[in-house]
Amino acid sequence: MTYIPHTPKEIQEMLEFLGIEDVEELFKDIPEEIRKSAKENIRLTPPISEIDLIREMETIAKKNIGKDYISFLGGGAYRHYIPSVVKHIISYPGFYTSYTPYQPEISQGILQSIFEYQSLICDLTGMDVANASLYEGGSGIAEAALMSTRINSKKEVIVSEGVHPEYLEVLNTYLSAQEITIKKVPINNRGETNIEELERMISPNTSCVIIQNPNFFGVIETKLKEIEKIIHRNNALFILSIYPISLGILKPPSEYNVDITVGEGQSLGIPLGFGGPYLGILATKKEFIRQMPGRIVGETKDVEGKRGFVNTLQTREQHIRRAKATSNICTNEALSAISASIYLSLLGKNGIRKVAEICFSRAHLLIDKIEKELGLELTYKDSFFFNEFILKVPKKSLEILKRLETQKILGGIPLSTFYPERDKELLISVTEMNSIEDISYFISSLKEATQ
């Protein structure tokens, strides 16, 4: 039987040792009617061989034809190059077949890697401390908001409408459970968070203000310094959601005096994978470390004074504090965090900057060509972008995308997915995986599709 190593003789010996004849006797404590129903109702597909499984999975996989298309899809998940090294290292059994490091003496590999992940995230964001990861960007924002309410005991959260609409939904789900009010600040005609509105809405009752940069519309928020002053004047916390690759060129959150930095870490060496598993980044100032959710690894020494690493501040966590824990999070995304560590160390200072520059420059090359060669306009044409922007198209965006699909192009995300009234706009994203040839082909196909 698959993955069960016992020989019939061993099974017999074990049954004899227990003084029973059949293994079914070990299930007598389950009421008979329950056993009967399980027996009658569990009707799965019959077992198949590995050979057949491979064949079947290949057939199913090939139905994901979108993978073969030239893609300009972004919106919180980005197709970046993943160096081969990342895939090899996360396949090492010491990493992927281990559990949470409850026995640190035989888990130094995971613990040091997570310590290094925390350090690399702090290098990238400029923050003092990072946790060992959360599930992904959306629940990460929600955890940061809850953390803020624990820090200042206030029950109102302000969030910019520039935050990813799916993250806004997650925030709403998490916060409404604890009766925390959410107020949304609109964006202005530049696609940036409306500062005047923010000033009007914020009060000393505000726990935190959440901004995303670059925001969901691809726009770089240029007034973060002013926003920071407004927030801190009201004794609220500043939460910023970031796109890690953009920090290769953009000013880090620490320079805006951000209190909690969060973000989707998928761009750091983690595959698109139809939406997961990803990586939730959370980093903060040292003064708030005790209110952080999730695991934290700290340096220590062994009895002989040798350096080692352990899970620390565990008294915040569910397995010790139970109902009073800072979060229910138990499993984090350790292997994704290790992918990010490998990616960040492999690319390093110069590589991350260069990837950011390639994304930026190719996106701006595309914008330039769209404007000059197609005469189309961006929705927020006077704003600044990193690698993503919103294009106004002359027809229904879904119609244009359908036509691009016939050219094997995924031409962007229709904004109508999230804002039904905005049905003639596309969110277009460019990464280092879009070659110059792809971009030219996209331009010519877009020209045909929009005519």
Place this chain on the structure above:
Amino acid sequence: MKDIPLLREISREGRPTINLPEPEKDYLPKKLLPEDLLRKDLPLPQVSEVEVVRHFTNLSIKNYGVDFGFYPLGSCTMKYNPKINEDIAQNPYFTDLHPYTPESLSQGALEIIYKLSTFLSCITGMDRFTFQPSAGAHGELTALLIIKKYLQDKGEDRDTVLVPDSAHGTNPASASMAGFKIIEVPSDERGLVSPKTLSKYLNEKIAVLMLTNPNTLGLFERDILEIAKIVHEEGALLYYDGANLNGIMGYARPGDMGFDAVHINLHKTFSTPHGGGGPGAGPVGVKNFLSEYLPKPTVEFDGEKYYLNYNIPKSIGRVRSFYGNFLVLLKAYAYIRLLGTEGLKRVTEMAVLNANYLKEKLKEILYLPYPSICKHEFVLSGKYQKEKGVKTLDIAKRILDFGMHSPTIYFPLIVEEALMIEPTETENKETLDQFYEIMRTIDQEIQKDIEKVKTAPHTTPVKRLDEAYAAKTLKVTWK
């Protein structure tokens, strides 16, 4: 074993990075963005590819995993992770698929999610599943929010969750995140929830009882049908923490026991790797009457094609972006396909046989507080050894010297000096016998050479680590 330097310590200014194409010179950020948006310095390390590979390779061999040996960590189901599932999940048609790919071009991924949902429904007896929850605790939170909204819609003011005193720590933590009050129900002398005691705690304020069955002592809650009856009669719901599903698969379904909502840990029962603490997946299943509250979108099939259904007006909303830890779901799907009905049942039988065999052997060494048949795991107490001056922690550390992982210790909280042991079905009798011999040796050492046990481990890459020092100095980065 020698210390592995930190990446920061091996970084050298000017060390080349990997080969990348050049950015477009006419469109560089410094030309197109105002200077005050740009960062001046990026203090990441500079390490060459070969150094990165050696660094992480050396770290990985300082880390124990299921592929190295026995890992009897109770409640964690550290079974072997089939390699074939890893290959399947590395297929570029899955890994390179963007979550916003149009439905017509991502039918394969949607098909996997849909079919896995039907498999899990069959295994658990629940009607509908969501795959957004990314871990067990995330599943608990999701299900509690579903229950909360359902009760609110019924106009009921139930604000309290009951959990047994043997519950996983995530249960009360999730209940608290969902905005509930928590009351603990004491277990009886059998280690079980007794309907009589429970009924004293049930009233019009109780929203839900969270149970894991088999419970954390590895014991099947024999009175489950009676429990379900009195919980439902009182107008409350019953929630199943699926962490221990490996103990009953094929023999009992939470849906038949009367549970209204469940979560399953795919990284436990369905063999997806734990990855050093995630990513996992904690899908939630509900009975039909709760299905209109599931997070959106759900994956549906109209007879021809699979699609994402966002039209769920009563949905609790999203609990994460996109649709869940898809690549983890794939591995669980592959596992179920390989094993089928009989295979999964056999998994449980052998997990339970292994646990009972090891329990009966070890009970001559360690105190067995609840001596009935167990399911996939059992709990022993190191109280005899403690009388001799050795803590359970010392025993756990000494086990490491013999090249095995130790059991879960000091949990559940209701057993003094607890050792919670879950061998899983993927270990043969010889391994179990070896573990028994190791425990016997350690017990003899306690009589003859107690210091050896109290100062363990001796052969690991580092000796016993000072956790208090870490909490005091709080050095959590290399800065």
